[in-house]
Amino acid sequence: MTLTVDTPAAASGAAILRRQRVRESAARTYARSFPIVPVRAGGMTVEGADGRRYLDCLSGAGTLALGHNHPVVLEAIRRTLDSGAPLHLLDLATAEKDDFTTTLLGSLPAAVADGSRVHFCGPAGTDAVEAALKLMQTATGRRGALAFTGAYHGMTAGALAVTGNVGVKSPLPSGGEVTRLPYPYAYRCPFGVGPQGAELSVAYVERLLDDPAGGVVPPAAMILEVVQGEGGVVPAPDGWLREMRRITAERGIPLIVDEVQTGVGRTGAMWAVEHSGIVPDAMVLSKAIGGSLPLAVVVYREEYDGWQPGAHTGTFRGNTLAMAAGAATLRYVAANGLAERAALLGAGMTARLGALKDRLPAVGDVRGRGLMLGLELVDPAAGPDSCGAHPADPALAARVRAACLQRGLIVELGGRHDAVLRLLPPLTITDEQVEAVLDRLADAIEASV
Template sequence: MQPIRDVSLSNAQDLMVSLSSSAPSILESGFQDGHAAPGAQNITLPGPLSKRYLDRQQQRESNARSYPRRIHLAIREAKGIYIKDVDGNLYFDCLAGAGSLALGHNHPAVLAAMREALDTNLPLHTLDLTTPIKDTFVEELFASLPGEFARKAKIQFCGPSGADAVEAALKLVKTATGRRSVLSFQGGYHGMTHGALSLTGNLKAKQAVSGLMPDVHFLPYPYAYRCPFGLGGEAGHHMSSHYIESLLDDPESGIVSPAAMILEIVQGEGGVIPAPDEWLRQIRSLTRDRNIPLIVDEIQSGLGRTGKLYAFEHSGIMPDVLLLSKAIGGSLPLSVVLYDEALDQWAPGAHAGTFRGNQLAMAAGTATLRYIVENRLSDHATKMGDRLMAHLRQIQSDFPCLGEVRGRGLMVGVEIVNPAIAANRCGSYPAYSQLASCIQAECLRRGLIIEIGGRHSSVIRFLPPLIVTAEQIDSISEIFERGVKAAVEQFL
């Protein structure tokens, strides 16, 4: 095979011809959701065609690229929960665009909505000018919110990413309160732009970036398995809320009156850590009593993934600011900030963004939201998440390197640990990042795409589309078990 750096136009055309004449498509081969699964045989990765694409990507793309370093394939096509690579290998996709693909790949309802929108000659670029499609999207979104929140809510369309929503929310609360400090949480993830990165707990991406947003203060998040107070359970989250209350009321705390507190109901990139409902109610009470706006980041957890349309509904709290992206655009880029009208103090033009009027995303988002609501996919996510976690806990009984299985709905995490090293005072073993990476690789070789995250990159994360079936959950679990077994044989 010729080195990829010397590929000419004709070579590239030959590659496309080779690709188009390879294995039949998912639909052509009769492969349908629920009736077949990726093969149990080990896949050689990367395949020869995938390697050519990956080599070219390595030469042309930034050193900051991440997923191709762990998921060694080039995608040819996708449908539902399935992906086929350019070499014809099939995979279950439990990454799903980091949770963006609520209905999976190329869902008929989403495609139909986009085709209908295009057939009307809609303007694809509108800035923040309104259109019937935008008006319908807003009405559908507000109808999905709890009435208590929706009745007082305003919406701001941002740039296309979740981080853009975070940046807009920071400007909103600082403008409305006239304050400057922001409270965030250890383990939280809010994006990679300058302000959002300042709020993010993970140190790796921050170390090389000087001059991040000042006056950000990190608080202990209730993480039972690795309790920051060495307590765990109810005692741990009570200590967390007590500490935060003490800090807020201490005139010697060193923290000036906050413009806001930001948190995730389920920390995603931080390791799939659900906050206890009681703790959330305590935090909401503390912030409300002190007139501190509470920003809830549901960029990954929103639209049914946790078993409710919005994860904050589990606890019954009402945020002051709600951040949505990922699934809200129906697989296309879109982000919004929803907030209490009392905060609507900024002037016209105080926040803008060229690509805040993505009409196709609004059409796809409306179709996605309707489908989730009409088909009660939130309830389905609860059932499928419970089924997946039951399988994982059964696997855990045979493999003690699975330190904890946790999650909510179809946000599920498995913390990988080294049981050969002594546990800490809470009974948790040290993180084992090398084993977690090996498990991810062994699962990929067997046709399962999963992600890793959390402390020391030691948490296996499952984010399948909400349309996943019970049979698919069973197959995913079987592949995961084989992947764990193969990895353990190499390490333990």
């Protein structure tokens, strides 16, 4: 019997999509939202097998800081391949790893980098979250964790336990004792008071931890995101972050900041902690640090380095190509001021989207930081809550996403009810592309409403 299989170049897009539906698991996600078969990509542009071109505002969920196939990244990969360097060496020392750690630590705020250690994890951010939690459990001898409503930290057991989304947690057993705390989300304030909810959150956390009858056993760590991405692009106020740092420091609770999606210039600073000036005890880093290839690390204060050899290990911790591509990406972002440009472009886009909100009542809220933006879509015909927010409209959001794709724009949804349109364009987006994104998005919303 002869087995005939289409080569990638010869296979039709329709045939590939058909086989994917048959062969791959029901857990696939993005493939359901975007029924296209990308065959080429460069910068912000993705070309499908059908010849159509799309502006990609998903960027690998924030992984592609420089967009698709950036020349600097490709050159670093080719140079490494041509050098004959080993591509897989577990956690052995290599020149590429040394260069990556030097570049990474040099990109961090001095107060974070000084006296820090770097642990290379499995290639996904969720494993780095697991490592950070285990690290602090080892250092403190405690087991529990403090985490926040709306949080997303990954899909493995410990990371899932500190994640807030009930939909992905409910079929599974608990991954550990987690105390859930209110994250400041002004539009849908957990206290029902709007922006003042951040102050109430601080008071609630502090009093809960100090209450001998509050039910909270001293935890191994607090973990938080500076901007909740999957949670609906919800930025925490800088003052609130400083208060969380004060509260944890005064009580001897290590603070872990998850910068998997916010790092490498995304929020308008190289690292999102720089906006508030807080110095966490550990930072979880992945996505863009690998220059589009899989890489994840934890950077932490050396006094917590109480692990025994092999305490957290994994086969794929030594991705030489990712280290080379990641170092090149970090250097390029810094040398070309892309974080500062992200802040400037993000402010302009937010203003334009705010004008759209004023014109279209279905746009309930516009928020974000840098080039990490979100539009929450609502049903304006339904009554508002105590903060003036109308109910989320996930059906409308799904229609807008589809309408965007029809107009050659890739955007994904997030938030509590999948009603937040998320914009994560590459940091290399041009002024012309910004205009095209905003025009196509506005047209898609107006048509869907």
